Amino acid sequence: MAGEARDIKLRIDNVKKVFDGRGGEMVALNGVSMDILDNEFICVVGPSGCGKSTLLNIIAGLSEPTSGAVYCNGKEVQGTGTERGVVFQQYALFPWLTVRKNVMFALEMRGVKGKEAQEEAMTYLKMVDLEKFADHYPKELSGGMKQRVAIARAYAAKPEVLLMDEPFGALDAQTRTQLQTELIATWEKEKKTCFFITHDVDEAILLAQRVVIMSARPGRIKEIVPIDIPHPRNQETKMTPRFMELKNHIWGQVYQEYLEVRK
Amino acid sequence: MKKKQSSLVDRVPNWMWLLLSFLAAMLLWYILSIIPKTSRAFPNQFVVLSSIATMIQRGVLHTDIGSSLISAGAGYAFGFIIALPVAILMAWYRPVKYIIEPWIQFIRNIPPLAYVPLIVIAAGVGRRPQIIVITIATFLIMCVTIYQGVVNVDETLIKAARVLGANDKDIFARVIAPATLPFILTAVRLGASVALTTLIAAESTGASAGLGMRIRSLNSNFETAPMLLYIIIIGIIGITVEKIIKTLERRLTGWQEKREI
Ligand SMILES: Nc1ncnc2c1ncn2[C@@H]1O[C@H](COP(=O)(O)OP(=O)(O)O)[C@@H](O)[C@H]1O
Ligand SMILES: [Mg+2]
Numbered sequence: 001m002a003g004e005a006r007d008i009k010l011r012i013d014n015v016k017k018v019f020d021g022r023g024g025e026m027v028a029l030n031g032v033s034m035d036i037l038d039n040e041f042i043c044v045v046g047p048s049g050c051g052k053s054t055l056l057n058i059i060a061g062l063s064e065p066t067s068g069a070v071y072c073n074g075k076e077v078q079g080t081g082t083e084r085g086v087v088f089q090q091y092a093l094f095p096w097l098t099v100r101k102n103v104m105f106a107l108e109m110r111g112v113k114g115k116e117a118q119e120e121a122m123t124y125l126k127m128v129d130l131e132k133f134a135d136h137y138p139k140e141l142s143g144g145m146k147q148r149v150a151i152a153r154a155y156a157a158k159p160e161v162l163l164m165d166e167p168f169g170a171l172d173a174q175t176r177t178q179l180q181t182e183l184i185a186t187w188e189k190e191k192k193t194c195f196f197i198t199h200d201v202d203e204a205i206l207l208a209q210r211v212v213i214m215s216a217r218p219g220r221i222k223e224i225v226p227i228d229i230p231h232p233r234n235q236e237t238k239m240t241p242r243f244m245e246l247k248n249h250i251w252g253q254v255y256q257e258y259l260e261v262r263k
Numbered sequence: 264m265k266k267k268q269s270s271l272v273d274r275v276p277n278w279m280w281l282l283l284s285f286l287a288a289m290l291l292w293y294i295l296s297i298i299p300k301t302s303r304a305f306p307n308q309f310v311v312l313s314s315i316a317t318m319i320q321r322g323v324l325h326t327d328i329g330s331s332l333i334s335a336g337a338g339y340a341f342g343f344i345i346a347l348p349v350a351i352l353m354a355w356y357r358p359v360k361y362i363i364e365p366w367i368q369f370i371r372n373i374p375p376l377a378y379v380p381l382i383v384i385a386a387g388v389g390r391r392p393q394i395i396v397i398t399i400a401t402f403l404i405m406c407v408t409i410y411q412g413v414v415n416v417d418e419t420l421i422k423a424a425r426v427l428g429a430n431d432k433d434i435f436a437r438v439i440a441p442a443t444l445p446f447i448l449t450a451v452r453l454g455a456s457v458a459l460t461t462l463i464a465a466e467s468t469g470a471s472a473g474l475g476m477r478i479r480s481l482n483s484n485f486e487t488a489p490m491l492l493y494i495i496i497i498g499i500i501g502i503t504v505e506k507i508i509k510t511l512e513r514r515l516t517g518w519q520e521k522r523e524i
Contacts, residue, residue: 061426062422062425062426080425080428082427088419092420092423094437094441095518095519096442096444096516096518097518105424105427105437106428109429110428137518139519139520157428
């Protein structure tokens with residue numbers, strides 16, 4: 001197992017999730033398996049309700065699979081762990097803490113205290129270009145700025161894997177593009193393993209090395225599409241013929257699933 | 264048309280409006296004091312003010328205020344001390360909620376005056392039944408409000424803390440407590456108001472002093488001037504306490520996106 005797991009950061013092994021609702025059992029995930037390599041950027045697309053968030057929560061350790069398991073660095077995931085960081089769509093900043101103190105929360109959980117934590121927080125805020133807003137409260141920031149703080153906070157926990165659940169889903173198109181560009185640049189520098197959920201096919205192709213298309217009811221992996229567009233990528237990448245080709249293919253597959261759900 | 268009007272309204276500062284409101288109240292009061300039908304119930308400002316001296320001479324003004332503040336303050340404090348853990352237990356353990364919440368909803372709709380005799384029979388006369396009545400009334404309102412706060416803590420914030428490595432103790436102290444604080448302060452404010460509005464009922468337990476008790480005893484002699492004075496004193500205490508708590512709320516929970524209740 002050890003030799004084989006060397007390059008595999010996350011192994012999702014036949015994960016099944018059943019919810020007991022009022023209307024009986026609901027199969028949200030039906031045997032999902034895939035390996036995510038170290039340094040890989042994975043994007044997951046699929047119609048809403050196909051179990052993307054459920055899968056992310058299981059990887060994060062916020063929820064348990066009904067059967068199957070997730071392995072991180074070859075070790076079975078039991079509950080949350082700081083090696084797996086999460087960025088939520090709703091930002092999830094602590095509204096009673098200033099921007100700096102939100103980032104310091106992550107540092108303090110890691111055992112960094114006092115002045116050292118204050119200074120280190122600033123380096124993470126510089127990374128997302130928000131050091132000027134260190135002493136502001138979240139309510140004073142725009143959505144895009146809030147999400148940048150959330151990303152800085154996630155990085156401050158020094159995770160080995162970043163799990164992001166439609167992090168740009170609530171932002172306007174322009175802010176979204178800007179954050180995509182920032183995220184891709186950061187990844188090209190740090191190559192941190194990412195598991196990124198989105199419903200925006202363009203976003204998925206721009207960011208990912210592999211795009212996972214999920215099918216609905218019950219949630220399953222329909223296809224995994226390798227994105228063979230070289231780095232560095234930027235917004236202009238979206239104009240290239242290869243991008244268009246991939247987009248047509250992925251979009252077609254997602255649309256089929258979308259029609260499936262509507263039925 | 265509407266716009267022009269509001270711009271004039273906006274230009275007058277708040278304190279000026281407050282002053283206008285006060286003067287209008289004084290005028291209304293004075294009118295009531297000269298209309299023959301209402302003049303007995305509403306003696307004019309000068310008569311009421313001079314009754315301060317009367318009540319001081321009788322040696323009851325400060326003991327009444329003191330006694331009421333002690334009863335209301337103690338009952339209110341006990342109400343809070345009980346409400347906080349009960350609300351948290353209700354929010355965390357559903358069986359506790361299912362058992363206790365119906366009781367609270369049931370008792371909340373009964374005017375305290377109705378159960379005062381039972382409390383006097385059980386606890387005797389004096390300070391104790393007064394405190395018990397106020398404890399019950401303030402407990403009910405504060406427990407419901409704090410419970411809402413604990414239940415409404417944003418689940419994603421707890422998740423966010425957990426994935427950053429927070430344990431249960433961290434989550435309680437650093438997420439649930441601050442997230443609930445606005446509701447606790449609202450509870451404290453509503454509780455203070457209930458403590459005062461319950462005063463008359465509480466002091467109908469055979470109290471020997473107190474603002475509520477005195478109003479009832481003045482009533483039997485138709486002494487309307489000191490009665491009105493005492494009513495105004497209760498009002499002043501109420502608004503002062505509310506202002507203090509509101510200032511505290513602004514200081515401690517200014518981080519909120521919006522404020523409710
Ligand atoms: N806690 C839950 N209890 C019951 N059903 C749930 C729960 N969470 C998600 N579901 C259901 O599981 C399915 C997948 O949900 P989700 O993973 O949120 O989908 P997605 O993120 O792809 O939109 C949905 O049909 C949803 O209603
Ligand atoms: Mg989702």
